[in-house]
Amino acid sequence: MRTRRTATALAIATALGVALTALPASAATGLGDPYFPDDGNSGYDVGHYDVRIAYDPARTDHLDGDTTVTARATRALDRLSLDLKGFTVASVTVNGTPARSFSRSGAHKLNVVPAQRVARGAEFTVRVRYAGRPDAEGWHTLADGGANVAGEPHSATSWYPSNDHPSDKATFSLTATVPNGWTAIGNGLPGPTTTGNGTTTFRWNEDRPLATYLSTVAIDRFTVHRAQLPDGTPVITAYSPDATVDPAAEAEQQEILTFLASKFGPYPFSSAGAIIVGMPRDPGPGPIALETQSRPTYSGAFFDAAVVHENAHQWFGDSVSFTDWRDGCLAECFAQYANQLWEEHKGADLDTGFYASEIAANRDNPAYWSTKLYDPGAGKELDSGLYFKGALMLHALRRTVGDDAFFTTLRRWTAEHAYGNASFPQFEALAAKVSGQDLTPFFTAWAHSTTRPADQYLFPNH
Template identity: 75%
Template structure:
């Protein structure tokens, strides 16, 4: 099976841990005073806590690449109580927690539960509607689900659905987005790169402290830190957005690919609307110590992370996520199409920009390639099922669905829908069901049958939805279209 350019990090161990965690936490009764053991995501019910809404993370870490078994953390979470809380939980994997304070006062108790819960009982209950802070000090070896070490000696964070809890305590679910500040102290000679814009650097006793700030709400899995002896290049988009690109010592620096990164960002704004964040760029890491080579590219907010080098297809995909997935995030893990369907189709838009005929080079040839392959059509694009939340169907079947939608409603309605979507839901969460409603509203068309066939169907769509508008034609005509010169794998 062809693999997506953007490869989520998932392991059977992680899935097993999630199941064990859910079982263990049934011993901690949910109530209005605890916020419950998880937000109730259909695929990851143990993730997060529904009793509060995080508004800001202030993450402070110290890390010495000579000691990969230890990270020192001091994180303050600012949140608003959605119910009265005499106890609540944060998500954190591993580490030894030395202290927890709520609103500046030591917690009455704190303990660990399940695979990744830090359960906190404050000295005084937190009243509904109030803003409160939780400061957690911790140390130990970061969890390998999100924290990856490099052969160069450095480390970086990526992972989806989970990575944040490998290095700081969080309300770890995409529905609870928050602004983010990072302070990372490393030995002098090393650099720490994060999300957003850089702040002042300071040096003391042979250690250098880096500061980064992301002022737009961010899903926890999109947060990152990368530590290495980076070479850092700076530029700007046509609109003046700072572009900061960092390369590990063994990563390839390709000036042409770096220039194309800015070209791609400028192109995407013509399709999706203004770039949503205060900075852009890339973190290009080198070889990892992991036998599998570590995760491939991921859409870490404002500054996607890539392995070894930049190339156009991956840069298009991950930067499209800045609009679809990062700025407009999904409500729960049933809704990966909100991110992946659009990011994959953007690769085709880039090919079209470079002269490809998508009807011929992409759509018809792909449909005919898979017409007689039931497995290709068998996965639903919404709610594909636990363990399939980032299935390759969201990439390949999903991108075909969007092109068929474009030909159904026409270019003007299609691109108006995309720009309206990114504007109306900017920095928030939305479901693909809402996108379906918006597409129908903008186009003035009844699209129920189309989306039922493409999004909820598990067989190849009927011909009227498979070949709508200018795509209409016989299977024989489509087969005669030839090879797929515009594909990017």
């Protein structure tokens, strides 16, 4: 992702409609991510989100939502929490029975006390009906009244209740009702579209687990183009009315996806494509592009560097997601280096071009080397060092182990951890195993240090 960071909104709407019960702090604690300790809940694993929304672009400050979360309890649950920012919650049911109570706490917790304890290992459903103003951290209103969702590390809480942490991935279905003449685009493959009472309902289904920040909806008067990859994967590309339609870039998108598959392994999802949205209603900080799963989102237009980067994430970050937010390099380092691989594919010499020039420009700039690539620190989970120093590290690793071992490592990584989660230390171990080398000094110098690597690691095999 390339993004201008957004500030976290702190205003919380009070849940209405039932007696509120104050819950102890333990009920609202999160999964314990080192950077975002309040995110998520460790008491259950989500299997599927069924998100149903209704939006009228004539009323941009309002969204109606009805979300059902299907999960399995990892311990007996007398209470649980979901992550949701804002909105007025009208009702909560657990397994079809009204919750004994629900309440709000902190910046984004919806705390639920079910009528009956959920047994450990049991599958259960939580249905939340809610309405109100979507939160601007993830929900972006377009100039014509349309809207789109994009944001990292958080965006899902802006429009539906979730277990908002990358370690709890789930399949995802979207049902979006909008006025006739408007179109809703989501993740995965489209389902049946129905009309009635002046509205059209669009359905989308992502059948591979996704991390919540990778879920999306975009609503506009889209022009939709359809094509397919050589392997038959459908490619769906949607353009807002004021977005740039570039047939050459669209054709190159398919060439890029085919190229990335040759380097990283088969394309991992049931569909591909892009959402190119137009001007926001309130220009300012917000995503420029984001790797929303199966269909990246771009602002205004798309071009080869952005298409390479966001689609490389389909392998690195989306299919193989990180264990916690210390692992951001597993997404950004690899997606940024994919741009160099694309340049090499087009004839560039990375050794004498990208690598040599980047080191020459930054050799004596301590700030350039100051970000650790693994565990960079809270607030630096998407630091620019992951992109630029990270791409250098991967090229240095390639020079250290050789092309065969390097690309074998990438393909094994995407195959062995497909649709799951993994950590940067696991990548280090796999690279060492495939290459047959002790890479501990290399990764210490590059990924775990805040100074320029010694020349033996900066210029390997010289």
